[in-house]
Amino acid sequence: MNRPSKDMLTDFYTMMVRIRKVEEMLMEVFSRGEILGFLHVSIGQEAAPAAVCAHLNANDSISTTHRGHGWAVAKGIEIRRAMAELFGKKEGFCLGRSGSMHLADAGIGIMGANGIVGGGIPIAAGAAFAAQYKKTDHVAVATFGEGATGEGAFHETMNLAAIRKLPLVFVCENNGWAEFSPRTVHMPVESVTSRALAYDIPAVSVSNRVVEIYEAAGEAVRRAREGKGPSLLEIRCNRWHGHYVGDAQKYRGKEKVEEAMAEDCIADFEAELIKGRVLKRKDLDRIQAEVSAEVEDAVNFARQCTYPDVSEMLEGLYV
Amino acid sequence: MKETRYIFAIKEAMEEEMERDENVFLIGEDVGLAGGSFGASKGLYEKFGPERVVDTPISELGFTSLAAGAASCGLRPIVEIMFMDFVTCAMDSIVNQIAKMRYMFGNQYTVPVVVRMPEGGGLNAGPQHSQCLEAWFAHVPGLKVVMAATPHDVKGLLKASIRDDNPVIFIENKTLHAMKGMAAEADEDVVLPLGKADVKLRGGDVTIVTASRMVHESLKAAKILEQEGIGAEVVDLMTIQPWDRQTVFESVARTHRLVIAHEAVKQFGFGAEIAAAAAEEILDELDAPIVRVGAPFAPASYSLEKYYVPSADDVVAAVKSTMERTL
Numbered sequence: 001m002n003r004p005s006k007d008m009l010t011d012f013y014t015m016m017v018r019i020r021k022v023e024e025m026l027m028e029v030f031s032r033g034e035i036l037g038f039l040h041v042s043i044g045q046e047a048a049p050a051a052v053c054a055h056l057n058a059n060d061s062i063s064t065t066h067r068g069h070g071w072a073v074a075k076g077i078e079i080r081r082a083m084a085e086l087f088g089k090k091e092g093f094c095l096g097r098s099g100s101m102h103l104a105d106a107g108i109g110i111m112g113a114n115g116i117v118g119g120g121i122p123i124a125a126g127a128a129f130a131a132q133y134k135k136t137d138h139v140a141v142a143t144f145g146e147g148a149t150g151e152g153a154f155h156e157t158m159n160l161a162a163i164r165k166l167p168l169v170f171v172c173e174n175n176g177w178a179e180f181s182p183r184t185v186h187m188p189v190e191s192v193t194s195r196a197l198a199y200d201i202p203a204v205s206v207s208n209r210v211v212e213i214y215e216a217a218g219e220a221v222r223r224a225r226e227g228k229g230p231s232l233l234e235i236r237c238n239r240w241h242g243h244y245v246g247d248a249q250k251y252r253g254k255e256k257v258e259e260a261m262a263e264d265c266i267a268d269f270e271a272e273l274i275k276g277r278v279l280k281r282k283d284l285d286r287i288q289a290e291v292s293a294e295v296e297d298a299v300n301f302a303r304q305c306t307y308p309d310v311s312e313m314l315e316g317l318y319v
Numbered sequence: 320m321k322e323t324r325y326i327f328a329i330k331e332a333m334e335e336e337m338e339r340d341e342n343v344f345l346i347g348e349d350v351g352l353a354g355g356s357f358g359a360s361k362g363l364y365e366k367f368g369p370e371r372v373v374d375t376p377i378s379e380l381g382f383t384s385l386a387a388g389a390a391s392c393g394l395r396p397i398v399e400i401m402f403m404d405f406v407t408c409a410m411d412s413i414v415n416q417i418a419k420m421r422y423m424f425g426n427q428y429t430v431p432v433v434v435r436m437p438e439g440g441g442l443n444a445g446p447q448h449s450q451c452l453e454a455w456f457a458h459v460p461g462l463k464v465v466m467a468a469t470p471h472d473v474k475g476l477l478k479a480s481i482r483d484d485n486p487v488i489f490i491e492n493k494t495l496h497a498m499k500g501m502a503a504e505a506d507e508d509v510v511l512p513l514g515k516a517d518v519k520l521r522g523g524d525v526t527i528v529t530a531s532r533m534v535h536e537s538l539k540a541a542k543i544l545e546q547e548g549i550g551a552e553v554v555d556l557m558t559i560q561p562w563d564r565q566t567v568f569e570s571v572a573r574t575h576r577l578v579i580a581h582e583a584v585k586q587f588g589f590g591a592e593i594a595a596a597a598a599e600e601i602l603d604e605l606d607a608p609i610v611r612v613g614a615p616f617a618p619a620s621y622s623l624e625k626y627y628v629p630s631a632d633d634v635v636a637a638v639k640s641t642m643e644r645t646l
Contacts, residue, residue, distance in 0.1 A: 063388075093425060094424050094425035094427070095426070096425075097422060097424075097425055098425065102423045104424040104425075104428075106424065106427035107427075111391060112424055119384070119411055122382075122384030122388065122412070123385075123388035123391075125381070126384065126385040126386060126387055126388015126389040126391070127389070127391070128388075129385055129389045129394075130388070130389045130392035130393060130394050133344070133389070133394060152378075152381075153380055153384065153411070156380055156381025157381050157384075159376050159378065159381070160378065160381050160382065164373075316422060317421070317460060318461070318463075319429055
């Protein structure tokens, strides 16, 4: 695989910043009561979606999780309409019915965030099955956390995908926490890769560096596209915030939180870009300002959108 | 029309729809090489190959959700669950995913999955192979629930379910698999409407609303009752979600008495919904209390099954109890 070009590195950076700024904005509007329900942010984990989705196009499918904003953004969701959805407005992709936890855009293969841990993994396998059935070279990506690997859905899908050689990439963001429980409580193995061995699925574990993830994901996506079957990619990352926004993380302790926050995939990548003379500080500042304006615009759009009417409650329940 | 058996009619419906539409495929445990645990897909693997008749590991959740994903990408899966009891392993898939994908995602996706499964007692197979769980699914917005009583109906309803763009829970009955009867030929292409009941027998004194195997028990009961001068009308719901209120209520408006008979446990069965709807909407048409027939509130006992599964005698007793009473 060729090393990523300057343009690609710039795109990675822009995407990572976009994901973070979208989620920082979501935390802000959530704390003001402008959006309701539960909000699960992935701050600290922006590298994985930015890197993996760089290999995908609009015909490829992806299933995401309750902590899935980053994946939707990286897959290319229009920020304005995504924000409208999180605000519960009709102009949102799901008519205001999904909010954060079920965000989907069928037009570009975002099959939906899932409120059921592991629930989206076999659904992505279904997209992979359809790609194989129709003899296309489309691939599907199932994203999940290491917590989901305790679910039957994960193991059943690994087994099915391996048997059928489905064009599916399992992407596990191992952020060390399954909701409120640390990895040691729910996994006897350190890495999810050892679970893939049982299904004869090639698996690799990488750090939270965007370029490293990009290269490993490239191999997995290529295998899927060439009909060689599924792969598993684990990204070892850190969850900065609680399970949901508002979670005081008493189970975790301040020290551990600070430790997690000390590892910042965006700050680290900035240092790499400057050191490697790819971008200058002023370029980074310009990108940040542009993305901030974009996110600000999306929020203003969402605020001006309309709430669905109660008369629309049953619309489209059946075809 | 030709004479066939219920189980062959299921196969013919799938075969004809797979021939008509290349996006239709069958997936489940032992559906391919083995031809289906009850033989419903015998010959389909040889005809359509492993791409379209998909044998799976024993993993109901995995392959049912896989079907959901495939359906949202334009395919039309038929999922076979070997025994209805095993669908419990796929409840996340059906209740949280399939039933909600269209609505929750703002109508962006259609999810035309048919999940076929045989229910009911009759094989002395005990508590985990005999259940009738249709009411669970009828309670979940977004699903349709179909129950077929005859070879003709199972073929026409299954074809309709495969062509429907909504998810359909398609419930067969194990004791009906061997039943002989007439069914449409391929070139007749009979497709029965979902949501429409069929009046299997006309009668003026009492309406028996029923479905699946209990249609036949109700018809037997009607014969016994006829000898005693009681005319029973037997309404086969065929679809229990959405159920055909118009046909049921019109019948009750003529007979003024209502009995509901199903094989499922009586408490919270679909009979409860129909009784409640009748009480809410047409109480003034009723001359006597509504009576329900269903299994006792217990698991199906291996040795006591013959006392557990409701029969024609139970329907006769229910009709008599309503005939003797007034409001």
